[in-house]
Every structure is written in C-alpha cells, then in structure tokens.
Amino acid sequence: MAKKNPDERKKRHISTLVTQIGRKPEDQFGFINPPTYRGSTVLFPDVATLESLNQPYTYGTKGTPTVRSLEEAWSILAGAEDSVTVPSGLAAICLAVMTATQAGDHILITDSVYQPTRNFCDNILAKFGVLIEYYDPHLSDQIFHLFRQQTTAIIVESPGSQSMEIQDVPAISKAAHEKGICVILDNTWATPIFFPPHDRGADLVIEAGTKYLSGHSDLLIGLVSANKKWAKRLRTTFNAFAIGAGPDECSLALRGLRTMALRLNAQQKSALEIADWLSKQEQVESVLHPALVSHPDHNLWKRDFLGSSGVFSIILNERYRKYIAEFLDKLELFGIGFSWGGYESLVLPFDCKAYRTATRWDPPGPCLRFSIGLEDVNDLKEDLTIGLMRLS
Numbered sequence: 264m265a266k267k268n269p270d271e272r273k274k275r276h277i278s279t280l281v282t283q284i285g286r287k288p289e290d291q292f293g294f295i296n297p298p299t300y301r302g303s304t305v306l307f308p309d310v311a312t313l314e315s316l317n318q319p320y321t322y323g324t325k326g327t328p329t330v331r332s333l334e335e336a337w338s339i340l341a342g343a344e345d346s347v348t349v350p351s352g353l354a355a356i357c358l359a360v361m362t363a364t365q366a367g368d369h370i371l372i373t374d375s376v377y378q379p380t381r382n383f384c385d386n387i388l389a390k391f392g393v394l395i396e397y398y399d400p401h402l403s404d405q406i407f408h409l410f411r412q413q414t415t416a417i418i419v420e421s422p423g424s425q426s427m428e429i430q431d432v433p434a435i436s437k438a439a440h441e442k443g444i445c446v447i448l449d450n451t452w453a454t455p456i457f458f459p460p461h462d463r464g465a466d467l468v469i470e471a472g473t474k475y476l477s478g479h480s481d482l483l484i485g486l487v488s489a490n491k492k493w494a495k496r497l498r499t500t501f502n503a504f505a506i507g508a509g510p511d512e513c514s515l516a517l518r519g520l521r522t523m524a525l526r527l528n529a530q531q532k533s534a535l536e537i538a539d540w541l542s543k544q545e546q547v548e549s550v551l552h553p554a555l556v557s558h559p560d561h562n563l564w565k566r567d568f569l570g571s572s573g574v575f576s577i578i579l580n581e582r583y584r585k586y587i588a589e590f591l592d593k594l595e596l597f598g599i600g601f602s603w604g605g606y607e608s609l610v611l612p613f614d615c616k617a618y619r620t621a622t623r624w625d626p627p628g629p630c631l632r633f634s635i636g637l638e639d640v641n642d643l644k645e646d647l648t649i650g651l652m653r654l655s
C-alpha cells in the first residue's frame with residue numbers, strides 16, 4: 264500500500280519535495296511522469312498467485328500505479344501513514360466520517376464547518392443512528408466538557424468555511440486523544456504545505472484536491488490521509504466502498520502537485536496585499552484574514568500555520584447591501600462561482616446565519632468571500648477599486 268516514512272517530509276524544503284514525490288522515472292523507461300493506467304481487470308500469471316493475491320495490483324477498484332503514485336506523494340506531503348483518493352472533497356469527508364463512526368456514537372462538529380459536511384451528517388449519518396452535536400469553533404481544550412461516553416469523533420476545520428475562525432487543533436486533539444476520540448480535520452484551506460495536519464494532532468485529514476492541488480478549476484478530487492492509528496481502518500472502509508478517483512483525475516492532480524507550492528506562495532502574497540488594502544477602504548467594515556493582525560485568532564494562526572492561502576472574507580458596511588450585485592456583476596477579473604483555489608480570482612456573497620446552530624453569526628453587514636488567483640495584483644486592485652466606486 265501507499266506507505267512511506269512520514270519523516271521524508273522533513274528531509275527537504277517543501278518546494279523541492281513537491282517536484283520529487285510520487286514518481287519513479289527508473290520504473291517508467293526514464294519518462295519523468297507516471298503513465299496514466301486505465302484498467303479494471305488485472306491478470307494473474309497462475310492460479311497460485313490468484314489465490315494468494317500476492318502481486319502489487321489485483322483489481323482496478325484497489326488502485327493502479329497512477330493512483331498509487333498520488334497516494335504515496337500525498338502521504339509524504341501530509342506526513343501520513345497512508346492516503347486514499349476519492350472523486351471529490353465531499354466524498355473524502357463522507358469516507359473519513361464513515362471510517363470513524365458507527366451506530367450509537369456521538370460526534371462533535373465545529374459550527375464553522377463546510378456546509379455540505381453538515382448536510383451529510385444531519386441527513387445521512389443521522390439515519391444510521393449517529394448523534395450529531397455542533398460546537399463553538401473557539402472551544403479549545405475546554406471541548407472536553409462536551410464529551411460523552413459515546414463520543415468517538417470530532418470534526419475540525421481551520422479556518423472555518425467562509426467565516427474564517429482558526430481552531431486550536433493541538434489542544435482539541437490532546438483532549439480528544441485522552442479519551443481515544445478520533446480527530447477529523449478538513450485541511451483544504453491551508454493544505455499540508457501551510458499546516459502539517461498530522462503533526463498538529465489530527466488522525467484523519469481531508470483535502471478537497473479540487474482546490475489548490477488541482478489549481479486549474481478543471482478537476483474534482485478528494486484525499487483522505489491517516490496517521491498510524493487510523494491507516495488500516497481508513498483503507499478497509501475505502502475498499503468496502505470502492506470509490507477511488509479515476510486514473511485521469513489522479514494524473515491531473517499529480518500535475519497540479521508540481522506547481523502547488525509555487526502557486527500557493529504567489530496566491531498567499533497577492534491575497535495578503537489585497538486583504539490589507541481592502542481593510543483600508545471606507546466601504547469595508549472588516550477583513551477576515553487570519554494572517555492579518557486584526558484577525559481575532561491571529562496569534563493562534565501564527566503559532567500553528569506556516570503560511571496562508573489565497574482565500575479570505577470581508578464584511579462590507581451595511582449601507583451597501585442593496586448594491587452588492589452592482590459591485591460584483593461588473594467586475595472584469597473576478598468570476599462569481601463556487602469552489603476556489605484555481606488560477607483565476609473569484610468572489611462569492613455568503614451568509615452563514617441560516618445554518619449555524621451552536622453559535623450566532625451576526626456580522627454588521629453583507630459578507631463576501633474572495634479567492635485570489637494568479638493575475639497581476641495591481642490589475643486585481645484596479646478592478647476592485649472601480650467596483651467599490653460603484654457601491655458608493
């Protein structure tokens with residue numbers, strides 16, 4: 264299986280690592296990249312091999328060399344014992360949750376979680392007898408007050424989707440592990456490049472590879488990585504569902520991986536510059552970017568993260584609410600659409616108020632989420648300057 268020494272991550276700088284991992288030219292006639300193997304049936308040389316299943320590949324649902332290249336690369340990058348690939352980030356969340364829960368369990372989910380995670384847990388997982396409780400993302404070690412006899416998993420997501428709260432992952436993990444509770448982290452925003460998830464205490468980690476791993480808005484893929492304690496259970500659950508990502512998707516993801524550190528660094532820089540600039544505009548009430556000192560969780564971000572990505576949110580002054588469409592519709596460089604992490608900049612109005620249950624989300628004005636792409640930062644600022652003028 265896709266097992267690698269987790270310490271491999273520490274040997275070289277991450278920018279070098281992403282160019283090296285998950286490929287073996289010596290096994291590929293010298294070609295740099297792993298070929299795309301498409302296949303269902305794998306032939307066995309004889310009955311004895313068939314009966315012992317003693318060969319590296321046995322059937323398409325269990326992976327091909329292309330799939331395994333990505334799994335191996337991801338395990339190294341995440342500092343994990345093993346990783347699996349699935350057809351979307353949401354499928355990765357479902358698989359991780361199914362790995363860690365069974366009927367009768369109680370699970371804790373951060374109120375700042377990606378909304379479709381909430382939908383899966385409330386409407387599907389609950390049907391199988393799992394009790395779901397949401398918690399305040401700012402609870403750290405005090406989360407133990409919510410633990411019950413049947414608590415088996417905690418879902419954390421840092422920063423929170425859209426609302427951008429940073430969670431104390433090490434403290435939550437420490438409290439959870441004292442009771443043998445599994446910590447499931449959605450690490451999509453930071454990626455392992457800016458937040459080494461297993462080192463910080465998470466057991467099962469989700470990445471929507473659709474975002475920064477792909478980087479080109481042309482791919483849906485998800486990954487789940489596991490530490491030593493959870494690797495076997497993850498693989499067993501994955502095999503039971505047989506929901507692997509296809510070989511073409513894995514090939515595209517491996518291609519995205521090679522430029523991922525470069526793109527993230529560029530997007531981090533532009534996003535910080537734009538976030539800082541936006542915070543000085545009179546139409547903007549506040550900017551929710553954890554790398555800005557004005558963010559309420561900035562110190563926690565600084566302690567645990569190695570960088571920040573290209574996604575952040577802003578709150579506009581309430582008096583501009585009725586002109587939001589006027590602002591966004593005519594932007595020339597920012598597209599309006601779901602997802603993020605591609606080379607192109609996006610903006611999306613949002614309101615978490617409707618679905619929060621454990622905490623109140625009551626911002627002083629309308630909210631927008633930005634995903635900063637690879638365009639020239641001054642061109643982006645100019646587009647926004649003209650847009651903000653339409654507001655006032």
Ligand SMILES: *Cc1c(COP(=O)(O)O)cnc(C)c1O
Pocket residue numbers: 350351352353354377424449451452471472473474483484485602
């Ligand atoms: C987009 C996203 C997902 C889901 O990824 P898909 O590939 O679109 O299903 C999961 N978690 C977070 C935080 C996301 O932003």
